[in-house]
Amino acid sequence: MLAHAQVHTLKVALWYLGDDGERKTITHYGHTPFITQNRFGISTDFDAPKKSLTDAIGKCLSQLGFSADVRLGLYDDIHYVNERLGEAEIERAEDKIEAKERLAAEYREWLAETLHLIGTAQSLNELQQLYKSAMRKLDLRQNDPEREAHKIKFTRAKDARKADLEDAMEGAA
Structure with a gap:
């Protein structure tokens, strides 16, 4: 066996219109463990693609200030x-x-x-x-x-x- 884990990675490009009316893009990656091994054996997370998408979108939106109050605690x-x-x-x-x-x-x-x-x-x-x-x-x-x-x-x-x-x-x- 070469590895005990596999990570699902997804690259997302989110575009929006800036204050100047120009189209701007933010690119980010979402990562989620897909196959992992624990003391009970190997497990697979079939929701990993959805979780990676959510992670990537959240990272893009955080750069625009969305949910800053949550991230700031x-x-x-x-x-x-x-x-x-x-x-x-x-x-x-x-x-x-x-x-x-x-x-x-x-x-x-x-x-x-x-x-x-x-x-x-x-x-x-x-x-x-x-x-x-x-x-x-x-x-x-x-x-x-x-x-x-x-x-x-x-x-x-x-x-x-x-x-x-x-x-x-x-x-x-």
Whole structure:
């Protein structure tokens, strides 16, 4: 036997119209193990051609910025996911104004609750985690004209609580 594995490779050329109206092409390869050997013997993946095509198309589209948020790991951040869900909810809503108002009310409630939590954090670690999470969520609110003011308010609350916690730690020592 010369080899214990065989890989299916597919070359794809994807074309699109650029901003200038010119036809442009991106070429990429998709690779998928077709025949492999494991401790149970030789196995064949009959879906390898389809998987290779999906791989190649995905690589081409990623060069154009498609699904960049997924590739950058933004969907690992619950705040990012919730923002996207809110946008999708507004798009699907029959009464878009009502949906926007409801989401805005939920956001104001979150602001007040988070400010309270920062002000009552029981440890420096809890305070830091709350603050980092709040800043991530605020960074996602690109269309909020008061975003910077909220950031300043959260930072001041964090600094005040940090001072209180440090004073309490010094007093206990």
